[in-house]
Amino acid sequence: MKKIIELPNYKSSLFSRIYSVSSCEGKLRLTEEIKKYVVDKFGSLDMVEKQTIVSVKNKFTKEQTLYNELRSKRPIEVKTNFKISEIENTKGCAFCLNKTPADEFGRISGKYCITASNLTKYECNHGLIIFKEHNPLKIKLEYLEDYLETAKRWFDNMDNKKIKTKLLLWNCLWRGAASIIHGHMQVVASKTKYGKIELLENAKNNYNRKYKSDYFSDLYKIHNNLGLSKKIKNTKxxxxxxxxxxxxxxxxSKTKNFVKISEGIYYVLKNLIKIGVVSFNLVLFKIGDYYISRILDRGNILNRNCDIGGMELYAASVVSSDPFKLIRLFR
Ligand SMILES: [Zn+2]
Incomplete structure (x- = not known):
């Protein structure tokens, strides 16, 4: 299989346990007034007059994505006139100068980072991992390992009997909702189980009960059968x-120590940055025996329009990038 548009023809009983796929054709009539614009923009009239839309839905998590063939024809590489100097020019910021509050227990120092307390908290235990490197896009494996190791030490400092969610977040640059350019992650330890993580956990439990099989292992098998997976040591x-x-x-990964997942995360980030991604969201949390990290691109950093609208907030996600094309760009 080479592209998502071919997915409706795919037959696999394991795949069908988790996913339902459908497609439809959106048709329109191009008037003379708009034909030139359409040819300039899309190179073809036929493709615009009849557009295939593929819907992929996870029956357990209820995650649903709508892919439009026309949108997915755009190159996956993010072309932007964004200049890295825009990041470098803000060097000497409050985070460079360590102008941050400390947690009540003080600070934890890593080799390439230091912790701080978040000034405006949305959770009682809410800290920051502030990188020594100002530019968040300068990433090395040893940096990432140190950030995660320092986060682990911060989590270990919490009253672990009362904590139900440990969440590591990295909102990179402003489209990723970062208010400070300087590279930093957030660490959150909550006495509650966060709703969206609980939904994923419930989906996993429901699947395991129904099929007497492990949800995450089967999710991997499905992606692997389709050529949509990579493996870095024990990280999938x-x-x-x-x-x-x-x-x-x-x-x-089923690892006991989430620092071990760094290599997989590094591999993904390195490749995403290579194809032009600069603003992203990354999370890391635990469900059962698994540490899970999810990363996504927040789109062209120079765009003024937000990538998330009513559909994504309240209905289903509308996505252009085809995972079959994305994996071919990874080295
Ligand atoms: Zn800085």
Whole structure:
């Protein structure tokens, strides 16, 4: 299989346990006034007059993605006039100068980062991992391992008997909702189980009960059978069939120590940055025995329009990037 548009023809009993796929054709009539614009933009009238839309839905998580063939014809590489100097020019910022509050227990220092307390918290235990490197796009494996190791030490400092969710987040640059350019992650330890993580956990439990099989193992098998997976040591990487937004990649490992997942995350980030991704969201959390990390692209950094609209918030995700094309760009 080479592209998502071919997925409606795919037959596999394992695939059908988790996914339902459908497609439809959106038709329109091009008037003379718009024909020149359409040819200039899309290179063809036929393709616009009849557009195939493929819907992929996960029956257990209820995640659903709508792919439009026309949108997915756009190159996956993010072409932008964004200049890295825009990041470098803000060097000497509050995070460079360590102008941050400390947690009540103080700070934890890593080799390439230091912790701080988040000034405006949305959770009682809410800290930051502030990179020594100002530019968040300068990433090395040893940096990432140190950030995750430092996060682990921060989580270990919490009252673990009361904590139900440990969440690591990296919102990179402003389209990823970062308010500070300087590279930083957030660490959150909550006494509640966050709703969206609980939904995924429930989906996994429901699947395991229904099929007496492990949801995440089967999810991997499905992606692997379709050529949508990679493996870095024990970490599995899925070019996710139902991305919430562009280029979502789902990484998981049964490791006891989440620092071990760094290599997989590094592999993904390195490749995403190579194809032009600069603003992204990354999360890391645990469900059962699995550490799970999810990463996605927040689109062209120079765009003023937001990539998330009413559809994504309240209905289903509309996505352009085809996971079958994305994986071919990874080295
Ligand atoms: Zn800085």
């Amino acid at each position: 990487i899925l070019f996710y069939l139902t991305p919430i937004k562009e280029k979502e990649i789902f990484i998981f």
